[in-house]
Amino acid sequence: MSSSSFPHAQQAQIIRANQRDLYHVSSLREQTESVLRSWLGTRWLSRWDKEVELAVKLAYFGFTTGRATQTLGEEYTDIWQYSASRQAVPPLFQTRACLILLPTLSAYIFGRWRNVSLVGTRYPLLGMLxxxxxxxxxxVSEINLAIFYLSGTYYDIVKRLLGIRHLSSIPENPHTRPPSYSLLGILLAVRLIHRLITAFQSYRTVNNTLNSRQEKGKQGMETISEGAFLDDRPVSLFVDNEQSEDExxxxxxxxxxxxxxxASIPDNLRQSRNCTLCLEERTDSCSTECGHLFCWSCIVGWGREKAECPLCRQALNLTRLLPIYNL
Structure with missing residues (x-):
């Protein structure tokens, strides 16, 4: 199928298609999690939530992009993907496979292996990287998005790397001017410059603090890197600690x-010790700032996804969780 007879998709069409796809993926994930929660329980789902998210994304994009058909978002805005380098619709199967696997697998790997404390202990340079x-x-994604708002091409960084653009079946109207998103691109560029300046200032502040503490003979580097301590152990050790999948x-x-x-607590009292997240008796009990009790692993897993208490919706800070030894 030749792409020469169709105009390029407008920015508004690409943005709406992407938002529609995100909505359908989120809806499919919620329905899948609801079924799995009723079958296998909340604790199982909290342990395998990353794999469930990966499976949902692979299924959605595999049955659409993988089969060289439109996604629901692309169908909603009436656009198609095509290879800018080969000028062909649809792109080759290898290209479509990379288009599906690169973003989904990278997001899964970063989400599942975000705990790098052990790697950082054995290999400090690798842990820092x-x-x-x-x-x-x-x-890099924000830079790509700013370029898209300014130029109107390649909304996704993976599509830019693979040379995948969009065509529209709606003919261009020479009497109307499509909406421009250049202002958003300029604002993103300003934000990136601000982040660069802030990061540079933070780097200089840390270096100055380390140098001053080293001159006084103090272990400043350990204090800054570890932060707050709890029971003679760094809080980061508690927060980064995740239960092994095979454990x-x-x-x-x-x-x-x-x-x-x-074991000596009566059964009726033990039922009041259940965690509201896993619905099982609490282990490694801890309290949030608002006073609600949970299993340590449950509330840490929840807090990484939503920074709020699951009961009262008050702001949740994982570094301020309080271990409870007598409740």
């Missing part, structure tokens, strides 16, 4: 971080 990689990709779920009787003899 892994921590900076998501921030770098975020900045057996710990029962309340095996909880080492409690002063209570759980």
């Amino acid at each position: 892994l921590k900076q990689l998501p921030i770098t990709l975020e900045v 057996r779920v710990k029962s309340a009787e095996e909880d080492e971080r409690t002063m209570l003899d759980v």
Whole structure:
């Protein structure tokens, strides 16, 4: 299919198509999680939520882009993908596969392997690079988005790398002028410049602090890198600690971080110790700033997705969770 007889899609069409796809993926994920939660339970779902998200994205884009058909968003705005380098519709199968796998697998890997404390301990340089990689990709994505708002091409950075553009079946009207998003591109550029200046100032401040503490014979580097401490251990160690997927779920009787003899507590009282997230008896109990009690792993997993208490919606700061040993 030749692309010479069709005009390029307008910026508004591409943006609406992307927003529509995000809506359908989010809706499909919520329905999938609802079914899996009723079948397998909340704790299982919280452990495998990244894999569920990956499977939903692969299914949605696999049955649309993978089969060389329009996504629901592209169908909504009546646009098609085509290869700018080969001038062909649809793109080659290898290109479509990369278009699906690159964004989905990279998001899954960063989400699943975000805990790099062990890597940073054994290989400090590699740990530092892994921590900076998501921030770098975020900045690169913002740069690409600013270029899109200014030039109108390649809304997604993966499509820019693969040379995938969009065609529209709606003929151009020479008497109307399409909406311009140049102002958004300029604002994004200003924001990027501000982030660059702020990062440079923070870097200089950290270096000056380290140098001054080294002159006084103090271990400034450890203090700055670790931050606050809790029970003689850095808070970052608690927050970054995730339960291994292969690790057996710990029962309340095996909880080492409690002063209570759980086995001697009556059954009616033990039912009041259930965590509202996993619906099982709490282990490694902790309290939020608003006073609600959860399992440590449950509330940390929740807080990484939503920075609010699941019960009262008050702002949640993971570094301010308080371990509870007698409740």
